[in-house]
Amino acid sequence: MCYYKRATFSECNHSQWSPLPMRECQAQQDFRAGRNAEPCESARGHPLATLRVEGRCAACRGQADKMDERLRRVKDIISTSKQTLIGADERCRAILEDVGIDLPFSDDENEGAATPRSSPVSASATTVLSAETAASTAASTVGGESSQGGEENSLAKEFLRKRSEQKDSGLYMR
DSSP, rough: OEEEEEEEETOOOEEEEEESSOOHHHHHHHHHHOOOOOOOEEEEEEEEEEEEEEEOOHHHHHHHHHHHHHHHHHHHHHHHHHHHHHHHHHOOOOOOHHHTTTOOTTTTTTTOOOOOSOOOOOHHHHHHHHHHHHHHHHEEETTTSSSOOHHHHHHHHHHHHHHHHHHTGGGGGO
């Protein structure tokens, strides 16, 4: 039985054996001398020949690097999604303010949301979204009455009236 050095990694508890024996047994020495037909196939470690290495083995370091890269990509996707949602919220607020609808809460009252209000909303984006909002509101009315209530119907009529009074209303109203 040949003795090999062994390295044990402290973080992952994996171990790695040295490629060459530290001390060969008699059977291995006889094989090298040509007196034995088969080499020694039993390996053994010794407590004095075991090293404790701080850190992780190469395989675990590679897995940790892959996981860190995945987490970085996911965080990038989440931050991009947040920015998209903030932009959509700002556009919706601009549309509601154009129509004259009071918002139920402001950013100061909503403690959990820290939305930057500095990015301007383009007029064409507001116009397109306003037309879509008006179309969806008009589509919800059946026989002149709103399926959601009279107040929303009057808001939609007021919105359409304001839009039709604008000089470029022919571009988005038919």
